[in-house]
Amino acid sequence: MHIHPSPAAVRRQLAFHLSLLLIPSLLLSTGCGRSxxxxxxxxxxxxxxxxxxQFKVAVILSGSETDHGWNQDAxxxxxxxxxKLNLPAADVSIKEMATTPEEQKNNLEAYADLGYNVVxxxxxxxxxxxxxxxxxxxxxxxxxxxxxxxxxxxxxxxxKLEDGAYLLGMLAGGMSKAGIVGSVGAxxxxxxxxxxxxxxxxxxxxxxxxxVLDPVYTNDxxxxxxxxxxxxxxxxxxxxxIIQDLDSASQGVFNAVEQSSxxxxxxxxLGTNNDQNSAAPGVVLASAPIxxxxxxxxxxxxxxxxxxxxxxVPYGLPQGVIxxxxxxxxxxxxxxxxxQKLTTAEAQIKSGSLKVPMAGE
Amino acid sequence: MKxxxxxxxxLPLTPEAKAAEKYNIVKNIVRGIVPLITYPLFSILLMAITxxxxxxxPLKVMPVIWDGAFGGGDIGHINAISExxxxxxxxxxxxxxxxxxxxxxxxxxxxxxxxxxxxxTATAISHLLKWMSSSLVIPLMIVGxxxxxALWGGIAxxxxxxxxxxxxxxxxxxxxxxxxxxxxxxxxxxxxxxxNGPYSSLLPNSLLFxxxxxxxxxxxxxxxxxxxxxxxVLAVPIIALYLNFTRQGFALKLVGSNIRAANVAHYNVxxxxxxxxxxxxxxCGLAGVVQLMGVSSRLSLEFSPGWxxxxxPVALMGGLTxxxxxxxxxxxxxxxxxxxxxxxxxxxxxxIINVVQAVAVMLIVSLRAWKRRASEGNAE
Numbered sequence: 001m002h003i004h005p006s007p008a009a010v011r012r013q014l015a016f017h018l019s020l021l022l023i024p025s026l027l028l029s030t031g032c033g034r035s036x037x038x039x040x041x042x043x044x045x046x047x048x049x050x051x052x053x054q055f056k057v058a059v060i061l062s063g064s065e066t067d068h069g070w071n072q073d074a075x076x077x078x079x080x081x082x083x084k085l086n087l088p089a090a091d092v093s094i095k096e097m098a099t100t101p102e103e104q105k106n107n108l109e110a111y112a113d114l115g116y117n118v119v120x121x122x123x124x125x126x127x128x129x130x131x132x133x134x135x136x137x138x139x140x141x142x143x144x145x146x147x148x149x150x151x152x153x154x155x156x157x158x159x160k161l162e163d164g165a166y167l168l169g170m171l172a173g174g175m176s177k178a179g180i181v182g183s184v185g186a187x188x189x190x191x192x193x194x195x196x197x198x199x200x201x202x203x204x205x206x207x208x209x210x211x212v213l214d215p216v217y218t219n220d221x222x223x224x225x226x227x228x229x230x231x232x233x234x235x236x237x238x239x240x241x242i243i244q245d246l247d248s249a250s251q252g253v254f255n256a257v258e259q260s261s262x263x264x265x266x267x268x269x270l271g272t273n274n275d276q277n278s279a280a281p282g283v284v285l286a287s288a289p290i291x292x293x294x295x296x297x298x299x300x301x302x303x304x305x306x307x308x309x310x311x312x313v314p315y316g317l318p319q320g321v322i323x324x325x326x327x328x329x330x331x332x333x334x335x336x337x338x339x340q341k342l343t344t345a346e347a348q349i350k351s352g353s354l355k356v357p358m359a360g361e
Numbered sequence: 362m363k364x365x366x367x368x369x370x371x372l373p374l375t376p377e378a379k380a381a382e383k384y385n386i387v388k389n390i391v392r393g394i395v396p397l398i399t400y401p402l403f404s405i406l407l408m409a410i411t412x413x414x415x416x417x418x419p420l421k422v423m424p425v426i427w428d429g430a431f432g433g434g435d436i437g438h439i440n441a442i443s444e445x446x447x448x449x450x451x452x453x454x455x456x457x458x459x460x461x462x463x464x465x466x467x468x469x470x471x472x473x474x475x476x477x478x479x480x481x482t483a484t485a486i487s488h489l490l491k492w493m494s495s496s497l498v499i500p501l502m503i504v505g506x507x508x509x510x511a512l513w514g515g516i517a518x519x520x521x522x523x524x525x526x527x528x529x530x531x532x533x534x535x536x537x538x539x540x541x542x543x544x545x546x547x548x549x550x551x552x553x554x555x556x557n558g559p560y561s562s563l564l565p566n567s568l569l570f571x572x573x574x575x576x577x578x579x580x581x582x583x584x585x586x587x588x589x590x591x592x593x594v595l596a597v598p599i600i601a602l603y604l605n606f607t608r609q610g611f612a613l614k615l616v617g618s619n620i621r622a623a624n625v626a627h628y629n630v631x632x633x634x635x636x637x638x639x640x641x642x643x644x645c646g647l648a649g650v651v652q653l654m655g656v657s658s659r660l661s662l663e664f665s666p667g668w669x670x671x672x673x674p675v676a677l678m679g680g681l682t683x684x685x686x687x688x689x690x691x692x693x694x695x696x697x698x699x700x701x702x703x704x705x706x707x708x709x710x711x712x713i714i715n716v717v718q719a720v721a722v723m724l725i726v727s728l729r730a731w732k733r734r735a736s737e738g739n740a741e
Binding site: 033034058090093094095096097100101102103105106109110111113114123125127128129132134136189211221315327 | 563567
């Protein structure tokens with residue numbers, strides 16, 4: 001009878017059995033390496049509506065379609081697209097909660113396989129997979145929100161939040177009693193830094209003597225506490241208007257500002273990416289939201305007609321994709337002269353006579 | 362079978378014993394088949410009820426789920442079944458991992474962390490492609506991921522044996538350690554070159570499992586059925602043979618079912634437990650690299666939608682046997698593939714499918730508990 005195997009024997013046997021598992025994988029590994037099997041000829045007008053076939057549009061979201069922000073705005077935009085192009089509800093599809101890389105890639109492929117003309121990946125995370133698979137689907141136009149690379153059937157949407165940030169900067173420069181303003185960001189990546197640069201330019205346009213503190217970064221898009229901890233020292237340094245680019249974590253900035261603001265020494269915050277005015281109505285002076293509706297509508301319409309050409313041309317205030325919304329609850333606190341300046345600057349940016357710089361331009 | 366076992370082999374069986382034996386065999390077969398029919402039937406019924414509660418028409422939604430899992434409508438049969446198998450693949454491996462650990466009486470909840478460690482290690486190893494050919498890097502990735510998963514399981518095993526830390530606790534904790542390690546990696550050394558988001562760059566095609574079916578078989582639409590699927594499917598008979606027909610498998614079961622007997626028979630219980638944790642972890646590590654090279658292509662904090670955790674209901678529904686796990690993983694795979702299709706085709710929210718799955722799992726677990734109580738009641 002088998003009694004008490006020696007440790008060495010146990011190890012040998014274990015190694016043997018683990019290696020059994022690996023045999024098939026080693027055999028397979030020689031047959032590894034994937035080739036793009038289709039490689040169809042590139043279409044001159046990817047996604048263009050074909051007569052007799054329904055024009056179909058899909059969006060893939062990495063989060064919840066009711067997130068009161070980035071994803072929900074895309075849902076609103078898709079509803080607008082459906083109305084504008086007069087599509088049946090069945091031909092406009094929304095996939096939410098594609099959180100994993102597997103689902104993101106799989107849904108891009110699956111919609112293209114189903115013959116969707118436009119497949120929108122709502123976030124930069126869809127760009128690399130879309131670029132990789134695009135040659136296999138020459139009849140589908142892949143659109144990447146916040147992308148920055150172009151292929152014959154991959155189109156980035158470059159959001160020029162800088163337009164809004166510039167106006168927020170002017171507002172901050174005009175409203176700051178201390179003459180000091182600050183910024184809190186999640187990651188020191190190019191788009192965030194560029195937004196803060198535009199903010200600084202705006203602040204200096206309103207008040208040439210303004211002191212703009214160096215941006216602080218939390219390295220976290222979600223941690224509200226970290227955002228709060230990063231904001232309080234800025235306020236202690238004297239900053240009394242704070243801009244942020246933090247997504248879900250922005251509430252931390254608002255909390256810090258609310259806590260520090262007193263009637264004799266008011267401190268304000270500014271909203272970005274969404275209309276955040278109601279997130280802290282007592283302190284958020286204004287927001288620069290992103291609106292997907294005009295850009296989704298415009299791209300889908302052009303693709304349907306076959307006139308769309310992917311490009312990195314940014315969508316900003318002139319296209320109505322970036323907005324500037326003053327908090328109605330605080331509008332009375334803003335001097336009329338400053339409001340006048342803001343209205344003028346907004347009109348100038350819209351007409352193109354004032355051009356706000358952005359990173360990579 | 363008591364009668365037959367007690368009587369000496371040389372004596373002929375009485376007719377009564379023969380009849381009893383036949384009856385027992387039939388009873389066992391029926392017992393094996395009944396859940397395979399009743400569980401899916403109950404799940405379908407539950408799905409219909411859940412859909413009704415959320416005001417969706419089951420007659421409209423469920424055929425679309427069926428199409429996504431088995432084909433029909435706009436979806437080819439081979440395409441849909443491939444998708445079902447691809448969705449089942451990680452669950453087969455992680456489910457087997459649970460079976461191995463639970464056979465040895467170890468309640469490992471660590472599949473998720475072990476899987477992530479496998480994927481993390483494989484992603485790190487993939488960078489060797491700069492200096493080596495892919496035919497060398499691929500085996501290294503597979504072996505490295507399996508070893509990393511085994512190590513993660515082994516840590517919990519070591520803690521259990523030498524520090525008497527319950528593996529239920531330690532494996533859950535280690536899941537978080539693995540998750541945070543992935544987080545550090547994808548925002549640091551393994552982040553993609555453009556540094557735009559917290560994920561690694563896509564693996565090059567040369568490091569992905571080949572697609573198994575030519576597009577000529579599937580109406581020009583590429584199915585996702587990949588080489589890694591074969592690893593998962595082959596692991597089932599290997600683990601079944603190991604558990605049921607080897608000395609080590611017997612030792613594992615002995616430790617799991619009666620530790621005192623194992624001690625009395627001078628089995629090295631510690632070594633056997635350690636072995637179970639290593640093997641269990643290795644299987645999950647393998648699942649991580651199979652997903653990475655088969656479907657995901659890149660590592661991120663969201664790499665796994667819970668393949669490691671879902672392994673527990675998969676294994677439980679499969680009766681904690683390898684073959685049962687394969688079937689139950691395929692069932693869950695069909696549910697996943699079908700619901701993804703329903704989301705795309707008719708915008709059924711994904712959360713409803715999650716509810717259906719959760720309710721199905723609770724039903725199965727409670728059915729088992731109810732059956733056990735009923736049989737205990739009969740015995741008294």
